[in-house]
Amino acid sequence: MKILVCISQVPDTTTKIAFSDNNTNFSTQGVTFIINPYDEWYALVRALELKESGAATTVNLVTVGKADAEPVIRKALALGGDEAIRIDTDSNDPYVVAAQIAEYAKSEGYDLVLCGKESIDYNNGSIGAMLAELLDMNYVGFASKLDIDGGAATVKREIEGGEETDSASLPLVVSCQKGMAEARIPNMRGIMAARTKPLKVVPAADIQPLTTIVAYDMPPAKTGVKMFTADNLDELVNALHTDAKVI
Amino acid sequence: MSVLVLAEHQQGSFKKKSFEAVQYAAGIAQAMGTTVTALVLGNAGDSEMQQLGLYGAQKVLHVADAKLDNLNGRAYAKAIAAAAEKEGAKVIIGLHDVTGKAVMPRVAARLKAGMVAGAVSQPDLSKGFAIKKTVFSGKAFAHVNINSDIKVVTLMPNTFPVKKGEGSASVEKLDVSFEDKDFGVTVKEVNKVTGAVPLAEAELVVSGGRGLKGPENWGILENLADSLGAALACSRPVADSHWRPHHEHVGQTGGTIRPNLYIAVGISGAIQHLAGVNGSKTIVVINKDKDAPFFKAADYGVEGDAMEIVPKLTEAIKKFKESHN
Numbered sequence A: 001m002k003i004l005v006c007i008s009q010v011p012d013t014t015t016k017i018a019f020s021d022n023n024t025n026f027s028t029q030g031v032t033f034i035i036n037p038y039d040e041w042y043a044l045v046r047a048l049e050l051k052e053s054g055a056a057t058t059v060n061l062v063t064v065g066k067a068d069a070e071p072v073i074r075k076a077l078a079l080g081g082d083e084a085i086r087i088d089t090d091s092n093d094p095y096v097v098a099a100q101i102a103e104y105a106k107s108e109g110y111d112l113v114l115c116g117k118e119s120i121d122y123n124n125g126s127i128g129a130m131l132a133e134l135l136d137m138n139y140v141g142f143a144s145k146l147d148i149d150g151g152a153a154t155v156k157r158e159i160e161g162g163e164e165t166d167s168a169s170l171p172l173v174v175s176c177q178k179g180m181a182e183a184r185i186p187n188m189r190g191i192m193a194a195r196t197k198p199l200k201v202v203p204a205a206d207i208q209p210l211t212t213i214v215a216y217d218m219p220p221a222k223t224g225v226k227m228f229t230a231d232n233l234d235e236l237v238n239a240l241h242t243d244a245k246v247i
Numbered sequence B: 001m002s003v004l005v006l007a008e009h010q011q012g013s014f015k016k017k018s019f020e021a022v023q024y025a026a027g028i029a030q031a032m033g034t035t036v037t038a039l040v041l042g043n044a045g046d047s048e049m050q051q052l053g054l055y056g057a058q059k060v061l062h063v064a065d066a067k068l069d070n071l072n073g074r075a076y077a078k079a080i081a082a083a084a085e086k087e088g089a090k091v092i093i094g095l096h097d098v099t100g101k102a103v104m105p106r107v108a109a110r111l112k113a114g115m116v117a118g119a120v121s122q123p124d125l126s127k128g129f130a131i132k133k134t135v136f137s138g139k140a141f142a143h144v145n146i147n148s149d150i151k152v153v154t155l156m157p158n159t160f161p162v163k164k165g166e167g168s169a170s171v172e173k174l175d176v177s178f179e180d181k182d183f184g185v186t187v188k189e190v191n192k193v194t195g196a197v198p199l200a201e202a203e204l205v206v207s208g209g210r211g212l213k214g215p216e217n218w219g220i221l222e223n224l225a226d227s228l229g230a231a232l233a234c235s236r237p238v239a240d241s242h243w244r245p246h247h248e249h250v251g252q253t254g255g256t257i258r259p260n261l262y263i264a265v266g267i268s269g270a271i272q273h274l275a276g277v278n279g280s281k282t283i284v285v286i287n288k289d290k291d292a293p294f295f296k297a298a299d300y301g302v303e304g305d306a307m308e309i310v311p312k313l314t315e316a317i318k319k320f321k322e323s324h325n
Helices: A037-052 A067-079 A094-105 A127-134 A188-196 A230-242 B016-032 B046-055 B073-087 B098-111 B215-228 B236-240 B271-277 B293-297 B306-323
Strands: A002-006 A009-011 A033-035 A058-064 A083-088 A112-116 A138-149 A152-159 A162-169 A172-176 A199-203 A211-217 A226-228 B003-006 B036-041 B059-063 B091-095 B114-119 B130-135 B140-146 B151-155 B170-173 B185-192 B204-208 B231-234 B261-265 B282-287 B300-303
Touching: A002 A037, A002 A094, A009 A067, A033 A037, A033 A067, A037 A058, A037 A067, A037 A112, A037 A138, A037 A172, A058 A067, A058 A094, A067 A083, A067 A188, A067 A199, A083 A094, A094 A127, A094 B098, A094 B114, A112 A127, A127 A138, A127 A172, A127 B073, A127 B098, A138 A162, A138 B073, A138 B098, A138 B185, A152 A172, A152 B185, A211 B114, A226 A230, A230 B282, A230 B300, A230 B306, B003 B016, B003 B073, B003 B098, B016 B036, B016 B046, B016 B091, B016 B151, B036 B046, B036 B073, B046 B059, B046 B170, B059 B073, B073 B098, B091 B098, B098 B114, B098 B151, B114 B140, B204 B215, B215 B231, B215 B261, B215 B306, B261 B306, B271 B293, B282 B293, B282 B306
Parallel strands: A002 A058, A002 A112, A058 A083, A083 A199, A112 A172, A138 A172, A226 B300, B003 B036, B003 B091, B036 B059, B059 B170, B091 B151, B114 B151, B204 B231, B204 B261, B261 B282, B282 B300
Antiparallel strands: A009 A033, A138 A152, A152 A162, A162 B185, A211 B140, B114 B130, B130 B140
């Protein structure tokens, strides 16, 4: 079984977000990029576990990004995986990202495609379902457990107000979240091995974006906190009722 | 041409967020000078479906196929695409929830339609079709213009107040033929949390952090939540220490919520936590550290020990509720 894991590079979770060019571009100045946590902790680690258990033969990683995405994809290779593919373009339109990956993956015979439930930069959570459509595969989103038995997968996923266990036939796309696997830290052997693992650069297909980000802005700052003490909590409750109108 | 909206339901009954989606679609249709068709998939009764008219739908298309009673991305996407074609819909609306996230990107890819996931505004039609959405997990907003002919938008639930109107909708059946492969994912077991308010759609949320010292102290938060009819949430360290289940974790790497009221107890307010909750309309912070960064993001604050403040606040709320009944 061949697994493809989609890796996205995102600003570190502690990043203070700022914009440049009159609020039309995300300013990457001083920003540290990391592997999208959902891609790393859950999708990648689960793929590696499946290979270690003998269920998978190959685990390849793919990212859509320019050369500046290579340090992050090398970091992912340090955790494991056979080879990485970088599709040489950059986009924040989810359709472009999904279509570029699909264009590469369609002739590669992957049985299972794993991605995180969303990337923590643009928060669309769309890539998995788009890939499934473009590759004509089944899709299970927001999965917290995945087991493979022959040509079928058993997947636990989040639904309205609970969880559901599904049986899905391969080929299959799964978006992964908490519960899927335990985060790992790359060891020295992995880091050394990652330096020599193949990182193929694939030219981008001609795919036009269907959306454009025209501007960014920041949430309005709070006007200042109104403080209460243990002795006037009645007044707090009153404020929640008459001023905030939430109770 | 019309605006098509997927009206989700649970066993035939429509929740507030579905009415919100229909109302949102109606706003767009009005601005574009067209009408709204709501699409209902699976078993549902006519009188329930006609309710969608009160929120702006002129017509309801009903695919009354029992195979659609459970969420199935492939089959749902096929049905939505068929309805969009029948109606000549140029705008397709869903919700940014479990169903919408599984289905609407499929629809977008199928129709080669640009998509905005998690919209928090009506589209600005003055320069195209620009919609505001949260990015960087709530740290900022982006205004995204959709350039394609067909447009797919999922609305972040609990963005707009829902107002019941007086319209009415006619119900029309739609037949969609499915193949076996449309049902390549089959449900084996369903575990629903009964009784509790699902966190993602809760209007009031009480959340606890490390400041509560241990899972044994959660009783006071449960009492506070009960007094309000609120859902419970927690910070990441709490979920990581297994004090509380993972599905209660809110923050950048947990759930993102936007309730009307978020009460944070013993949570310092790390940037990653704020990212998941700063869409809340009103934030109350209870912390014994007066320098906790969360106070800067709060509307109301109480400095003090959770073990003392929380039971007192619960009493104050009970007293208020009794006098307002």
